[in-house]
Amino acid sequence: MSQLYTFWVDESGAVTVDWVVLTGAMAGVGLTAAAVMNTAVVDLASDFADIYAAQGIGLGGGSDDDLQARSDAWGSANRVTNGSFETIEGLINAGWGLYSADGRIDGWDTLSENGPELIASGYNGIIGTDGDWMLDLEGSAGNVTIGQTIPDAVDGEVYRLTLDAADAVGTNEIQVIWGGNVVQTIRPSVGVMSNYTIDMVGGAGDGSNTVLISGLGIEDNEGAYIDNVSVARVETPDAD
Numbered sequence: 001m002s003q004l005y006t007f008w009v010d011e012s013g014a015v016t017v018d019w020v021v022l023t024g025a026m027a028g029v030g031l032t033a034a035a036v037m038n039t040a041v042v043d044l045a046s047d048f049a050d051i052y053a054a055q056g057i058g059l060g061g062g063s064d065d066d067l068q069a070r071s072d073a074w075g076s077a078n079r080v081t082n083g084s085f086e087t088i089e090g091l092i093n094a095g096w097g098l099y100s101a102d103g104r105i106d107g108w109d110t111l112s113e114n115g116p117e118l119i120a121s122g123y124n125g126i127i128g129t130d131g132d133w134m135l136d137l138e139g140s141a142g143n144v145t146i147g148q149t150i151p152d153a154v155d156g157e158v159y160r161l162t163l164d165a166a167d168a169v170g171t172n173e174i175q176v177i178w179g180g181n182v183v184q185t186i187r188p189s190v191g192v193m194s195n196y197t198i199d200m201v202g203g204a205g206d207g208s209n210t211v212l213i214s215g216l217g218i219e220d221n222e223g224a225y226i227d228n229v230s231v232a233r234v235e236t237p238d239a240d
């Protein structure tokens with residue numbers, strides 16, 4: 001695991017270079033830039049999937065039977081690590097909230113130049129739905145993309161992502177990417193958290209079973225807030 005972690009840090013350094021070039025080239029283009037950035041995020045996801053595959057990561061290795069057995073053991077449990085953003089050990093208190101010295105929040109990989117920031121429930125009048133902390137999908141300043149690979153996902157099975165989201169200003173969107181494909185673009189409710197549900201199929205797209213959550217919209221230090229992110233297998237009637 002430590003090896004994987006080191007890899008991510010190195011890779012995000014490389015991604016940062018690409019991101020700066022893109023951002024500079026599109027300065028002043030406005031909302032059009034957001035669409036191009038979306039493509040960049042998808043390309044990034046695809047790149048990461050290729051690397052995952054090269055290292056035998058993602059599907060977790062082992063035979064299909066092993067994978068199915070591990071997935072069965074998970075049942076319909078939540079497979080997202082730190083989906084409520086309540087693991088705050090080591091984060092730095094900046095007054096407005098918490099940030100990470102290495103740009104990374106426990107359980108999540110950061111795929112954007114800007115690292116994610118945590119804000120306390122009640123910030124800008126928005127109450128979180130679970131615990132004390134929410135995640136702001138815009139850093140200081142720039143939109144944030146975070147992601148993690150869903151463990152032991154089996155091809156063809158359905159995994160339901162739920163998250164709560166809100167926007168204090170009404171100008172932000174959230175894109176959910178699964179296996180390198182955009183599966184949902186959310187315009188969060190303004191001023192109050194709402195629940196959003198997206199069904200995703202194991203092995204879809206690039207087969208990485210990696211979910212990315214990406215902040216979109218004008219980069220103005222005001223991002224969408226998310227809380228209580230969960231991905232669980234949908235129990236289906238036995239088809240055998």
Ligand SMILES: [Ca+2]
Nearest residue numbers: 084130131133
């Ligand atoms: Ca929380």
Ligand SMILES: [Ca+2]
Nearest residue numbers: 218220222223
């Ligand atoms: Ca914004």
